[in-house]
Every structure is written in structure tokens, then in C-alpha cells.
Amino acid sequence: GESVGLHLPTLSVQEGDNSIINCAYSNSASDYFIWYKQESGKGPQFIIDIRSNMDKRQGQRVTVLLNKTVKHLSLQIAATQPGDSAVYFCAERDTGFQKLVFGTGTRLLVSP
Amino acid sequence: DAGVIQSPRHEVTEMGQEVTLRCKPISGHDYLFWYRQTMMRGLELLIYFNNNVPIDDSGMPEDRFSAKMPNASFSTLKIQPSEPRDSAVYFCASRPTGRNSPLHFGNGTRLTVT
Numbered sequence: 001g002e003s004v005g006l007h008l009p010t011l012s013v014q015e016g017d018n019s020i021i022n023c024a025y026s027n028s029a030s031d032y033f034i035w036y037k038q039e040s041g042k043g044p045q046f047i048i049d050i051r052s053n054m055d056k057r058q059g060q061r062v063t064v065l066l067n068k069t070v071k072h073l074s075l076q077i078a079a080t081q082p083g084d085s086a087v088y089f090c091a092e093r094d095t096g097f098q099k100l101v102f103g104t105g106t107r108l109l110v111s112p
Numbered sequence: 113d114a115g116v117i118q119s120p121r122h123e124v125t126e127m128g129q130e131v132t133l134r135c136k137p138i139s140g141h142d143y144l145f146w147y148r149q150t151m152m153r154g155l156e157l158l159i160y161f162n163n164n165v166p167i168d169d170s171g172m173p174e175d176r177f178s179a180k181m182p183n184a185s186f187s188t189l190k191i192q193p194s195e196p197r198d199s200a201v202y203f204c205a206s207r208p209t210g211r212n213s214p215l216h217f218g219n220g221t222r223l224t225v226t
Contacts, residue, residue: 034215043116043217043219044203044217045217046214046215089155097168098160098167098168098211100215101157102154105154
């Protein structure tokens, strides 16, 4: 029979709109969080990171928000462009460890 | 900066054959990670090294998998014997010392075992 794979949630937006991609994490001991972008046929590419002592960090056209109370992370992309179409992953790192644990990802589709 | 370099980009092999994946980390990075990506399980950490020493190999699926880092500029991930369920994209990533340094990924090796 057909294998069941991960179902990637998909966010479809129009060019120029703002996009918000959400991520829930489960480890309250995580102290560092990163967003990655993965285009087809490529490895994950670093976008922006945030430490647990912050609740907001801004980059170029991107903002990451961290809500430790509900263990929620979001990535906001302003004025979304077709080139932003990709799968976006959040990743977290436990305080006591060096390794990153990745979420399942969200597919962003931007139509012109 | 050439980034993390992986080879080959694609590998197709028959069940039972030995497969060797290669990685050159970014110069000056002393942490190296091997990840596997599948539709079923997403991105999973297999093993990571610090200063060429394996630190955590708890993600290695079974004894058929082994990884080495003979020097700071080269690492290999070997599967022997390979099985169809090993089919996946294997990524190598590196980062410098500094707990809050992001990982830099290569473009992966797509392995197909028939």
C-alpha cells in the first residue's frame, strides 16, 4: 500500500502580502530557536534566530516572535515575494545539548 | 566561502551494496552534523562531531551506519549493507564554536537504494 508521509501544512499567499508561519515546540528547556528556509533540491538555509531571553527579533523583511508561555514561535515575512516560496522549518536547541531538533515544516506558496 | 560541500549529489545503488557519502565542512567550523531527511520522518540528526571526535551518535539507525571524521576538513557517512529503507536525502552541516551559531547545511546527497 501507499506509505503515509508527513503532511506538510501549506500557506498560500499573494505576492506583496505579509506571511505568518507558526511553530509549536514542546521542550520548555529549549533556549535557542532558528528558522530555516529550504528550496527544492537544496539544503536548509538559515534565515533568523532568537535566544530564549528575547521575545522578538527583526531581520531584513523577516521577524521572529517567541512566546515561551505557550511554547510558540512564529516567522513573519513582510511583502512576500515569489522567491520566498519554499518549505520553512523551525528548529530548537535544548539548553544542555548542542544539537538542533527540527519541526516538520510549512510549505509557503507565493503566487504573483 | 564555498559553503558545506557534499558529494555525490545523487547516488543510486542496489540493496546490499556499500555506500559512502562525503562532506567537507566550512573551514574553521569545529562542529559537524549528519542529518537524514525523509517524507516519513522529516529531518533527523544521525550523529555529530566536535573537533573531529564523535559526540553523540544516538541517532544512527543501526550498526549498518558508521561515520568518521579523520580531519577537520572531511567526514564520511557509510552504509554497509544498504537497504531500500535507507533511501533519503542525507545532509551534512557545520558550525563554529559558539552555542548560538546557526548550522550551515550542504545541498545534500539524494540516496536511492533499489
